[in-house]
Amino acid sequence: MSTLYTAIATASGRDGRAVSSDNRLDVTLALQKELGGSGEGTNPEQLFAAGYAACFASALQLVAKRRKVDVSEASVTAEVGLVPAGEAFGLTVTLRVELPEELQGETGTALVEATHQVCPYSNATRGNIPVDLVIE
Numbered sequence: 001m002s003t004l005y006t007a008i009a010t011a012s013g014r015d016g017r018a019v020s021s022d023n024r025l026d027v028t029l030a031l032q033k034e035l036g037g038s039g040e041g042t043n044p045e046q047l048f049a050a051g052y053a054a055c056f057a058s059a060l061q062l063v064a065k066r067r068k069v070d071v072s073e074a075s076v077t078a079e080v081g082l083v084p085a086g087e088a089f090g091l092t093v094t095l096r097v098e099l100p101e102e103l104q105g106e107t108g109t110a111l112v113e114a115t116h117q118v119c120p121y122s123n124a125t126r127g128n129i130p131v132d133l134v135i136e
Helices: 044-066 106-118 120-125
Strands: 009-011 016-020 026-029 075-085 088-098 131-135
Touching (some): 044 075, 044 106, 106 131
Antiparallel strands (some): 016 026, 075 088
């Protein structure tokens, strides 16, 4: 299998900086206030949420196009939770997919479930992180 694209980023920890190899992403990182930090920067969970939401929305557009369905008014919000997991930590995800009224019901559910099978983030997290799909 050939790689279509490789993203490269370097980070110095939760209290530091993350920079992509092309410098398009350059963010200050800070431990969340809820974890005793300053909260004056972004954090890995926010970055993961943004990436997952964008990826799922793009996958939704792809699946919809194949099915000849208009999802131009749809949006995806990812909620990423940091949870204790024994001596370590884990993540939880809720994907809130806002669909147009005409796609509510079975059509929308089938569309979102098909998207969950196509999205690279969904495929990477499957079996590792609980992901709840909520259609709004």
